[in-house]
Amino acid sequence: MLSCRGSLLSQTIKRKTQNKPKNKTKLKTNKNVSRTRDFIPKNMHLEDNEEEVGFNLKSSAPSHSHWVQPLGNLYFNPGALNSRNIGLGNLQILSDELVLEILGLLEGTQLGVLATVSKSFYVFTSHEPLWRNLVLDNLKGRFFYNRSWKVTYISTFHPSFDVSRIARSSGLRVRDFYSDYLFQSWLCANLEMKPEWLERDNIIRKRGISVDDFVTNFEEPNKPVLLEGCMDNWDALGKWDRDYLVNLCGDAQFAVGPVKMRLDDYFSYADQVKEERPLYLFDPKFAEKIPTLGSEYDVPVYFREDLFSVLGNRRPDYRWIIIGPAGSGSSFHIDPNSTSAWNAVIRGSKKWILFPPDVVPPGVHPSPDGAEVACPVSIIEWFMNFYDATKDWKKRPIECICKAGEVIFVPNGWWHLVINLEESVAITQNYVSRRNLLNVFDFLKKPNASELVSGTTDRINLYENFKNAIEASFPGTIDGLRLKAKQKKMSFWDSVIDSKVGAFKFYF
Amino acid sequence: MLLSKNSALESKDNEIFEVEESIAIQSELIKTMTTMVNSKAYVNERNQMVPEARCRKQANYHVEQNNKIVDEELSDWESKFFEVDMDDLHELFMAANYLEIESLLNGVTKRVGDFIKACKNVEVIRQTFGINNDFAAQQEEEIRKLNSWNHI
Numbered sequence: 276m277l278s279c280r281g282s283l284l285s286q287t288i289k290r291k292t293q294n295k296p297k298n299k300t301k302l303k304t305n306k307n308v309s310r311t312r313d314f315i316p317k318n319m320h321l322e323d324n325e326e327e328v329g330f331n332l333k334s335s336a337p338s339h340s341h342w343v344q345p346l347g348n349l350y351f352n353p354g355a356l357n358s359r360n361i362g363l364g365n366l367q368i369l370s371d372e373l374v375l376e377i378l379g380l381l382e383g384t385q386l387g388v389l390a391t392v393s394k395s396f397y398v399f400t401s402h403e404p405l406w407r408n409l410v411l412d413n414l415k416g417r418f419f420y421n422r423s424w425k426v427t428y429i430s431t432f433h434p435s436f437d438v439s440r441i442a443r444s445s446g447l448r449v450r451d452f453y454s455d456y457l458f459q460s461w462l463c464a465n466l467e468m469k470p471e472w473l474e475r476d477n478i479i480r481k482r483g484i485s486v487d488d489f490v491t492n493f494e495e496p497n498k499p500v501l502l503e504g505c506m507d508n509w510d511a512l513g514k515w516d517r518d519y520l521v522n523l524c525g526d527a528q529f530a531v532g533p534v535k536m537r538l539d540d541y542f543s544y545a546d547q548v549k550e551e552r553p554l555y556l557f558d559p560k561f562a563e564k565i566p567t568l569g570s571e572y573d574v575p576v577y578f579r580e581d582l583f584s585v586l587g588n589r590r591p592d593y594r595w596i597i598i599g600p601a602g603s604g605s606s607f608h609i610d611p612n613s614t615s616a617w618n619a620v621i622r623g624s625k626k627w628i629l630f631p632p633d634v635v636p637p638g639v640h641p642s643p644d645g646a647e648v649a650c651p652v653s654i655i656e657w658f659m660n661f662y663d664a665t666k667d668w669k670k671r672p673i674e675c676i677c678k679a680g681e682v683i684f685v686p687n688g689w690w691h692l693v694i695n696l697e698e699s700v701a702i703t704q705n706y707v708s709r710r711n712l713l714n715v716f717d718f719l720k721k722p723n724a725s726e727l728v729s730g731t732t733d734r735i736n737l738y739e740n741f742k743n744a745i746e747a748s749f750p751g752t753i754d755g756l757r758l759k760a761k762q763k764k765m766s767f768w769d770s771v772i773d774s775k776v777g778a779f780k781f782y783f
Numbered sequence: 784m785l786l787s788k789n790s791a792l793e794s795k796d797n798e799i800f801e802v803e804e805s806i807a808i809q810s811e812l813i814k815t816m817t818t819m820v821n822s823k824a825y826v827n828e829r830n831q832m833v834p835e836a837r838c839r840k841q842a843n844y845h846v847e848q849n850n851k852i853v854d855e856e857l858s859d860w861e862s863k864f865f866e867v868d869m870d871d872l873h874e875l876f877m878a879a880n881y882l883e884i885e886s887l888l889n890g891v892t893k894r895v896g897d898f899i900k901a902c903k904n905v906e907v908i909r910q911t912f913g914i915n916n917d918f919a920a921q922q923e924e925e926i927r928k929l930n931s932w933n934h935i
Contacts, residue, residue: 364914365873366895368880373892380896387933389899391926392908394917429932436932447922447929 342448343398345458358451362395371456374399383409383428394449401425402457403464403550416534420544463551463655468696472658473626478675478683489577489684494615494710497686499629499673502575502617506680510571511621515700517542524565529596530558538598545600545698551653553603559592559730568596572702575682578617580708585744591730591737594704604654604694607639611729613718614705616685620677623699628665629673632688636672637661639690654694687711713756716742865894869911872898 349357360367366374378386378399383406390400406424414431421427421438430438481489482503493500506512521539528535532554536544541556548554562569574581583590591612604625609632610616618625630636638652638661652660665672676696677683685691707715719728719738728734745753867875872894879887902908909916918926 358917362914362917364909364912365869366912368873368877370880373888376892377896377899380893381899384933385900387930388902388905389908391923391930392905392916393914394922396914397926433932438932441929447925 342450342452343457343461344453346453346455349453355451357453358394358449359398359454360395362393362397364393371454375402375405375456378402378405379408383432394447394452397447398449398452398454398457402460404460407550411532411534416528416531416536416540418544419540420547422547459656460551463653463659464549466655466659468626468655468658468694472662473676473696475674476676477671478627478673486577490708490710493684494577494686494708497632497688499686499689500684501675501677502577502682502684503680505575505577505682506572506619506621509573509619509621511568511702512680514571515621520700523567527564529556529561529564529598531556541598545598545603548600550602551655553600555603555605556598557595559595561596562594572619572621574704575617575619577684578704578706578708580706582707582709582712582745583614583741585748586741589731589733589740591728593706593730594702597699597701597703599695599699601695601697602655605692606652606654606657607636607690607692609688609690610685610705612705612707613687613711613714614707615687615711616703616705617682618677618685618693618701618703619682620679621700621702622679623701624676624678624696625699625701626694626696627673627675627677627683628692629685630690631670632690634670634672634690636690636692637664637668654692657692658694687714709752709756712745712753713760716753865890869898 349355363369363374366377369377378389381389386400386405386409389396391397403424406428410418410424410428410431418427418431421430426438426441429436429441478499478501479493480501480503484492484502489500489502492498521542524538526537529538529541531541534554536556538556541554544554558564581593583593597618607630628636635641638657675683716738719741728737731737733740742753865872865875872891875887876891876895879891898911899908902911908914916923
C-alpha cells in the first residue's frame with residue numbers, strides 16, 4: 276500500500292533500484308503499447324474498454340481521465356514535445372517519483388493551486404495516491420469514500436462545493452503528456468486479471484483425510500495442500516453476507532491498512548474504489564471485538580495443535596478476519612515468526628501463488644537478514660511483469676484458486692502472494708505445532724528478533740517466555756524434539772556416506 | 784582517532800577532493816563503483832564527476848553532517864544549508880541525483896516543497912520555476928471551474 280508521505284522517498288529509492296532488473300520488461304511494455312497505435316490511428320488515447328497491450332481493462336474503468344501516455348509513444352512520434360517537461364519548468368529534471376514526493380509534502384489547497392499552473396502540474400496533482408494520503412492523514416478511518424480520493428477530500432473539506440460538477444465533466448484532456456510512472460500507475464489501477472494468469476492450478480486437493488494423513492503427507496514434509504469439506508459445519512459459511520456482518524458489527528472499528536474503520540464505511544469504499552493497492556481490512560482482534568464472529572467458525576481439525584496458546588493472552592497475533600474487494604490482497608511475503616498458516620474462504624475467491632522457502636520469487640528482493648522484503652511492485656504489476664517468467668522456470672510455483680468453503684494450508688517459510696478475484700471474506704490463522712516448534716524457536720532466538728518478530732509488543736522476550744511456557748505445559752517436549760531432529764540428521768548423513776544408496780539429491 | 788581511509792574524488796573540472804571513505808560511500812554511485820571496480824580500491828579512487836561547485840557542496844555537506852552529532856545542531860545547520868535560491872537548489876539536486884545520495888535528495892525535496900508552499904499564487908509559482916502557462920484559453924476556464932472548490 277502506498278505509504279504515508281514521510282517515507283515515500285525511501286520507497287521510491289527502492290523502486291528506482293528495482294527498476295534496474297525490471298527495465299527489460301518495462302521496455303517490452305512500451306513496445307507493446309506503441310503497437311496499439313495501430314488500433315488507434317487518430318487518437319493517442321485509450322477509449323473505454325479498449326484492449327491495451329492485450330490486457331483487459333475493468334469495464335468500469337473510466338476513459339483515461341487525463342490521457343497520460345507511456346514514454347514509448349513519444350519515441351514513435353518524432354518532433355512531439357512532452358508537456359510533462361514543458362509544464363514543470365526547471366523541475367523537469369526530477370523523476371516522476373521525486374515530483375510526486377514533493378507534491379506529497381503539500382496540503383490539498385496547495386495542490387489545487389498547482390493544478391492551475393500548467394498542464395503538467397494538472398496531471399501530476401490529480402494523482403490519486405496524493406489525495407488518498409491527505410484523506411487518511413487528516414481523517415484516519417473516518418472518511419466516507421466518494422467516487423475518488425480527490426473528490427472524497429473535496430467533499431469533506433469543502434462540502435459546499437458541488438462535486439457532481441467534477442463528476443459530470445470528464446476532466447481536462449491533456450493529449451501530449453508522456454510518463455511511464457503515471458501511465459503504469461493508471462494501468463495497474465484499472466487492469467483486470469488476465470485469464471492466463473488464472474489458468475494454472477497445480478495444488479494437491481484433499482477431502483476428508485485424517486489428521487495423521489495431513490501431518491505425514493503435508494505438514495511434516497512442509498507441502499501446501501488445499502483442503503475441502505472442513506468448513507461444512509461453519510455457521511459463517513451460510514450467514515456472513517454483507518447485511519449480516521454490517522448489522523452485527525455496527526460501529527466496531529476494524530483495522531484497515533494504517534487506519535481503523537467501521538465495516539459499513541469500508542464496504543462503501545470497497546464498492547467504488549479503483550486503485551492499484553486497495554485498502555485491505557485485516558483485523559487481528561475481530562473475535563475480541565465481536566465475539567459472535569469468533570463463535571461462528573471453527574479451527575479445522577488439522578490445525579488444532581496450537582502451541583502458542585500456552586502463552587495465553589501474551590501470545591502474538593494469530594488470527595485475522597480478511598475482507599477486501601477484487602484486486603486487494605498481499606504481495607509476496609513469508610509469514611512471520613516461522614509459523615505455518617491456514618486460510619479459509621467464507622465468501623468470494625482468491626488466487627494464490629506459492630514458492631518454496633528456498634526459491635525467491637521473481638521481482639522480489641529480500642534483505643540478507645530477512646527483516647525487509649523489497650517488493651514494491653503491486654500485485655497486479657507483479658503479474659504484468661513477472662508472472663510469465665515463472666512459466667519457464669523449472670521451479671514452478673504452486674498455484675490455485677481458493678473458493679468459498681475451501682481451506683489452503685501454507686507451510687512455514689513458503690513465499691506466497693494472494694489476490695482477491697472478487698469481494699472476499701476469509702479467516703486466517705497462523706500456528707505452531709510440534710512439527711514446527713524448533714524452527715520457531717530458532718527464529719525467535721535470532722539476534723535481530725526485535726525487528727523480525729511480529730504480532731506482539733514484547734518481541735525480545737517472546738523466545739524466553741514461549742520456551743518456558745512450553746516446558747511448563749509440556750515438559751520434555753523440547754528435548755524430545757531435538758533428539759528426534761538429531762537422529763534424523765544422522766541417518767541422512769549415514770545414507771549419504773553409504774555408497775550403496777541409490778541416487779539422492781541435496782536440497783539446499 | 785584512527786585515520787580513516789580517504790578517497791580522492793575528481794570532479795569534472797579536475798579538482799580533487801579528499802573525502803573520508805565512510806562519507807564518500809554515502810553516495811550510492813560511489814559505493815557501487817568502489818565495490819564493483821576493486822574490492823579494495825578505497826584509496827585514491829578516481830572518477831569523473833559533476834562540476835566542481837556541486838562537488839564541493841557534496842563534500843562539505845557530508846563532512847558537516849557527519850561532524851554534527853547533536854540533532855538540534857544538525858537540523859539548524861541543514862536548514863541553513865538548504866536556504867539557497869532555486870538555481871543553487873537546482874545544482875544541488877543534480878548532484879544529489881547523479882551521486883544518488885538519499886539524505887541530500889531528501890533535503891532538496893523538502894526545500895522545493897517549502898518553496899511551493901511559500902508561493903502566494905500561480906504567477907509566483909510560474910516565475911520561481913520558469914514555467915509558461917501552456918493552457919489554452921478554454922482549458923483555463925474549465926480548470927478554473929473545476930478548481931473553484933479551492934476558493935470556498
